[in-house]
Amino acid sequence: MSKSLIVLDDQTSLCCAPGAQLQLPSQQAGQPVCCAPLSRGQLTASQAEEVAPLLKALADPVRLRLMSLVASHPGGEACVCDLNEAFDLSQPTISHHLKVLKDAGLLDRDKRGVWVYYRARTQALASLGLLIGSPPL
Amino acid sequence: MSKSLIVLDDQTSLCCAPGAQLQLPSQQAGQPVCCAPLSRGQLTASQAEEVAPLLKALADPVRLRLMSLVASHPGGEACVCDLNEAFDLSQPTISHHLKVLKDAGLLDRDKRGVWVYYRARTQALASLGLLIGSPPL
DNA sequence: CCAAGACATTGATGCTCGTCTATCTCTCTG
DNA sequence: CAGAGAGATAGACGAGCATCAATGTCTTGG
Numbered sequence: 229m230s231k232s233l234i235v236l237d238d239q240t241s242l243c244c245a246p247g248a249q250l251q252l253p254s255q256q257a258g259q260p261v262c263c264a265p266l267s268r269g270q271l272t273a274s275q276a277e278e279v280a281p282l283l284k285a286l287a288d289p290v291r292l293r294l295m296s297l298v299a300s301h302p303g304g305e306a307c308v309c310d311l312n313e314a315f316d317l318s319q320p321t322i323s324h325h326l327k328v329l330k331d332a333g334l335l336d337r338d339k340r341g342v343w344v345y346y347r348a349r350t351q352a353l354a355s356l357g358l359l360i361g362s363p364p365l
Numbered sequence: 366m367s368k369s370l371i372v373l374d375d376q377t378s379l380c381c382a383p384g385a386q387l388q389l390p391s392q393q394a395g396q397p398v399c400c401a402p403l404s405r406g407q408l409t410a411s412q413a414e415e416v417a418p419l420l421k422a423l424a425d426p427v428r429l430r431l432m433s434l435v436a437s438h439p440g441g442e443a444c445v446c447d448l449n450e451a452f453d454l455s456q457p458t459i460s461h462h463l464k465v466l467k468d469a470g471l472l473d474r475d476k477r478g479v480w481v482y483y484r485a486r487t488q489a490l491a492s493l494g495l496l497i498g499s500p501p502l
Numbered sequence: 503c504c505a506a507g508a509c510a511t512t513g514a515t516g517c518t519c520g521t522c523t524a525t526c527t528c529t530c531t532g
Numbered sequence: 533c534a535g536a537g538a539g540a541t542a543g544a545c546g547a548g549c550a551t552c553a554a555t556g557t558c559t560t561g562g
Contacts, residue, residue, distance in 0.1 A: 266429070266432055266433050266436055266437075266490065267433070267436035267437055267485065267487060267490065268437055269433075269437055270430065270433045270434050270437055271429055271430050271433040273426065273430065276426040276427070276429040276430045276433075277426045279429060280424055280425055280426045280429055281424075283420050283423050283424035283429075284421075284424035284425075286420050286424070286497070287417055287418075287420035287421035287423075287424040288417055288421075288549095288550080289410065289413040289414045289417045290413070290550085292403070292408055292413040292416060292417055292420075293407065293408050293410065293413045295403055296403050296404070296406075296407045296408040296413075297407050299403055299404035299501060300403075300404055300405055300406055300407055300501065304501070308508075308509065309508070309509090312508095312509090317550095317551075317552090318551075318552055318553080319508085319509075319510095320509090320510075320511080320512095320551085320552070320553085320554095321550070321551055321552070322509095323509060323510055323511085324510090324511095324550080324551085325550090326509095327510080327511095339509090339558090339559095341508095341559065341560075342507070342508050342509085342558080342559055342560065343508070343509090344508075344509060344510095348404065350404065350500055350501065353403065353404065353497055353498055354498045354500060355498075356497050356498060357494040357495065357496075357497040357498010357499065358494065358498055359494075360423070360490055360493055360494040360497065360498075361490055361491045361492075361493060361494010361495055361497075361498060362494065363487055363491060364436060364437065364441070364487065425519090425520080427520085445538075445539065446538070446539090449538095449539090454520095454521075454522095455521075455522060455523080456538085456539070456540095457521085457522075457523085457524095457539090457540075457541080457542095458520075458521055458522075459539095460539060460540055460541085461520080461521085461540090461541095462520085463539095464540080464541095465519095476528090476529095476539090478529065478530075478538095479528080479529050479530065479537070479538055479539085480538070480539090481538075481539060481540095
């Protein structure tokens with residue numbers, strides 16, 4: 229597998245740190261472009277196949293709100309019991325959406341006793357935001 | 366309608382210019398948060414309903430590559446005839462995907478004679494990238 | 503050990519989506 | 533004006549998705 233376009237792991241350093249988007253190092257000849265934004269150089273088919281599932285996971289109003297609730301929660305994590313109450317949807321439906329976000333690599337799951345806590349992978353969100361949002365050169 | 370979270374029009378100035386993501390003005394009490402990123406404050410249900418269609422439009426490998434091809438094309442625009450050749454898909458399928466991107470507000474269409482040119486709405490991409498990618502405070 | 507509660511899983515249902523073939527509309531050329 | 537070519541539209545079809553009710557799996561308290 230080639231170098232990932234999206235950094236999912238908070239432990240891994242970002243090759244394009246947030247805020248550095250305007251001073252991206254110029255592309256080295258022969259080297260794969262890491263974090264190549266959408267507007268600079270064409271995404272390969274395989275890169276597109278890699279990124280699309282992340283966007284698809286986010287491309288639902290309920291999941292967007294879930295991500296926002298979790299990411300903005302004090303402490304960086306939220307209990308499922310709190311999330312369930314924030315929506316007018318059944319508990320299995322919320323559980324399903326959380327699983328979609330977790331499988332996409334946008335949430336981390338942590339079970340502590342009876343309760344389950346989800347945490348946002350801010351690195352993945354940052355990478356995705358840079359990929360989409362960086363302006364053309 | 367409340368103030369839009371996503372700036373679609375290149376003529377309109379961005380309330381959160383690219384690169385300004387780390388120095389966002391502190392939220393004024395009582396004022397709606399413009400361009401409130403995903404990780405800061407919870408998206409309302411209506412805001413999520415507004416943003417999700419944009420992400421859904423992008424959340425397809427073919428459309429991601431189309432956006433990338435158009436956005437990175439010299440001159441900022443690309444002819445449909447060139448785009449058709451870049452994919453192993455039928456012409457109506459490409460036309461359909463371009464329409465989805467245009468209806469979402471991510472592409473502008475310009476017919477000149479026999480040919481049709483599409484141009485990326487970089488402002489919309491920038492807003493979307495900031496919304497997703499800005500880190501929590 | 504048992505009952506209760508938190509969350510996940512299963513299976514069903516109706517809707518949306520990506521793709522295709524066929525056809526249509528528009529514009530230029532001869 | 534007729535034909536050709538560029539691109540859009542229409543309709544069909546199979547796959548995928550969001551939701552729910554019902555049920556299953558853990559974990560804790562008594």
